[in-house]
Amino acid sequence: MSVISNQIGKRPRAVGDWSSRDLYFSLLAPSGFSKGRADSAGFLAAHLKHTSQHFTDVPAHPEQLEAWLGEHNEAVGSQFQEYLAARKAGQPRWFFSSKAHALYFLRVVAPTKMVDGAWLYGLTRHWHDARFTSLLKIYLEELGDGVEAMNHVAMYRKLLKVNECEDWKALDDKFFTQGAVQLALAANTETHLPEVIGFNLGYEQLPLHLLITAYELQELNIDPYYFTLHTTIDNAHSGHARAAVGAVTEAMPTFGSSRHYMERIMAGVKLNDAGLGTLDLIKHFDLLGEVVRVLQSKASIGQYMHSNRCMIDGKTINEWLAEPEQVARLLNVMEKTGWIKRHQDPEQSRFWQVIHAEKAPMFGVFTAYERQVIYDWIAGDVLETLPKVARLGAPWRRVAQAPEPEVLGNVYDLRSGRRLAERLLEANDFNQEQLSLDRYLQGLGAKRMDFLIDWLSPAKHHTSLGLCATRYFKAYMDTSYLHGDSPQ
Ligand SMILES: [Fe+2]
Numbered sequence: 001m002s003v004i005s006n007q008i009g010k011r012p013r014a015v016g017d018w019s020s021r022d023l024y025f026s027l028l029a030p031s032g033f034s035k036g037r038a039d040s041a042g043f044l045a046a047h048l049k050h051t052s053q054h055f056t057d058v059p060a061h062p063e064q065l066e067a068w069l070g071e072h073n074e075a076v077g078s079q080f081q082e083y084l085a086a087r088k089a090g091q092p093r094w095f096f097s098s099k100a101h102a103l104y105f106l107r108v109v110a111p112t113k114m115v116d117g118a119w120l121y122g123l124t125r126h127w128h129d130a131r132f133t134s135l136l137k138i139y140l141e142e143l144g145d146g147v148e149a150m151n152h153v154a155m156y157r158k159l160l161k162v163n164e165c166e167d168w169k170a171l172d173d174k175f176f177t178q179g180a181v182q183l184a185l186a187a188n189t190e191t192h193l194p195e196v197i198g199f200n201l202g203y204e205q206l207p208l209h210l211l212i213t214a215y216e217l218q219e220l221n222i223d224p225y226y227f228t229l230h231t232t233i234d235n236a237h238s239g240h241a242r243a244a245v246g247a248v249t250e251a252m253p254t255f256g257s258s259r260h261y262m263e264r265i266m267a268g269v270k271l272n273d274a275g276l277g278t279l280d281l282i283k284h285f286d287l288l289g290e291v292v293r294v295l296q297s298k299a300s301i302g303q304y305m306h307s308n309r310c311m312i313d314g315k316t317i318n319e320w321l322a323e324p325e326q327v328a329r330l331l332n333v334m335e336k337t338g339w340i341k342r343h344q345d346p347e348q349s350r351f352w353q354v355i356h357a358e359k360a361p362m363f364g365v366f367t368a369y370e371r372q373v374i375y376d377w378i379a380g381d382v383l384e385t386l387p388k389v390a391r392l393g394a395p396w397r398r399v400a401q402a403p404e405p406e407v408l409g410n411v412y413d414l415r416s417g418r419r420l421a422e423r424l425l426e427a428n429d430f431n432q433e434q435l436s437l438d439r440y441l442q443g444l445g446a447k448r449m450d451f452l453i454d455w456l457s458p459a460k461h462h463t464s465l466g467l468c469a470t471r472y473f474k475a476y477m478d479t480s481y482l483h484g485d486s487p488q
């Protein structure tokens with residue numbers, strides 16, 4: 001556990017008076033970047049100040065970055081080998097105590113993952129400037145180049161859906177800080193370019209926790225693809241980690257003083273420490289606290305749903321649930337009266353029986369995530385001895401991706417930039433939006449890039465039109481690079 005404890009405890013808990021959650025959603029709202037810029041600039045300044053004293057091993061001299069990249073990857077690789085050896089020797093998982101713990105992590109990291117890549121959005125306005133090619137390439141790859149199955153945000157949204165962890169928008173403020181920082185960088189790129197480049201440099205490096213997370217998710221029967229993808233696409237040889245290093249020197253001529261430029265790059269690198277990091281989130285998990293929260297969240301509706309014949313310790317269930325602060329005591333009473341038999345197979349507990357079996361009276365009240373929390377808590381000390389299918393569910397299988405419907409294929413060939421045959425655009429009830437977008441773009445002429453950029457924003461790029469706009473954007477951009485001019 002030393003890996004976790006070493007890195008815990010140095011992060012900020014609160015910075016300034018801003019609500020990260022409010023800022024996060026206001027920046028994602030329509031026209032959020034123009035309306036929320038002033039607030040987000042202050043928020044960004046406060047976090048830059050707060051993280052300025054943090055330590056980073058990223059070198060402050062651009063010529064040392066290449067060597068550092070190699071060393072960093074070697075170190076992470078050998079630490080991961082140590083982890084694997086420790087696990088092989090019988091050590092328990094380092095991160096996730098149970099499947100509920102892992103699902104909790106997926107849920108609380110959602111505010112960050114649902115804006116994956118956002119810090120680079122501000123570069124899209126500079127698509128014609130060759131100095132930012134690497135950064136734009138990274139941004140478009142985060143967007144899957146407009147292919148839904150490869151769009152990181154769409155991918156994470158599916159992961160949350162499959163595991164019924166979609167209620168992340170109601171999480172506490174502290175879980176939104178890192179995502180709000182990423183959006184604030186996007187909203188303020190015009191005045192924070194080196195900080196954006198530095199943040200990207202820090203973010204795109206392979207961390208040890210990513211490798212361990214993917215390994216343990218797989219072990220707990222959760223599709224690790226989102227995480228394994230980031231170990232490959234962000235690789236140090238040809239992936240985002242390398243491109244992020246290249247981006248530092250590519251943009252260098254923009255600034256007169258390279259020393260000042262590098263100082264701001266380093267401030268951006270350190271900004272990665274804002275909010276709760278992966279290890280904080282993992283440590284934050286409290287199984288009993290989560291059981292109580294889940295039951296409390298049902299209490300407002302549940303208090304009217306039970307018949308008054310159902311009594312526990314002299315009170316009806318409705319009376320118990322009428323006071324959410326009594327939920328912890330209710331659990332205690334349920335244990336005493338035998339409704340819940342902790343540290344045994346949950347199948348032995350009447351409470352588990354009424355919530356999970358298909359024809360059970362409370363079937364469907366709890367989501368898969370919530371049932372997992374309750375199951376793992378009841379099973380307690382015997383959890384790991386229970387049959388795998390009972391404690392981890394039926395083995396997941398990656399569903400073969402449905403082929404992209406023809407109409408969603410780009411109307412431009414991404415390699416040549418040439419327009420494809422009109423036959424792809426036969427109208428039907430499913431492609432009206434795309435057809436009107438196509439007609440509209442034709443009419444916009446040179447202004448079409450500005451229009452598309454709006455659809456590439458963190459709030460929109462993962463919608464079907466956003467994905468379509470990303471494909472157009474990439475096709476126009478590639479064509480213009482090919483011909484060395486602006487698109488006609
Ligand atoms: Fe990503």
Ligand SMILES: [Fe+2]
Pocket residue numbers: 138142204233234240
């Ligand atoms: Fe990346």
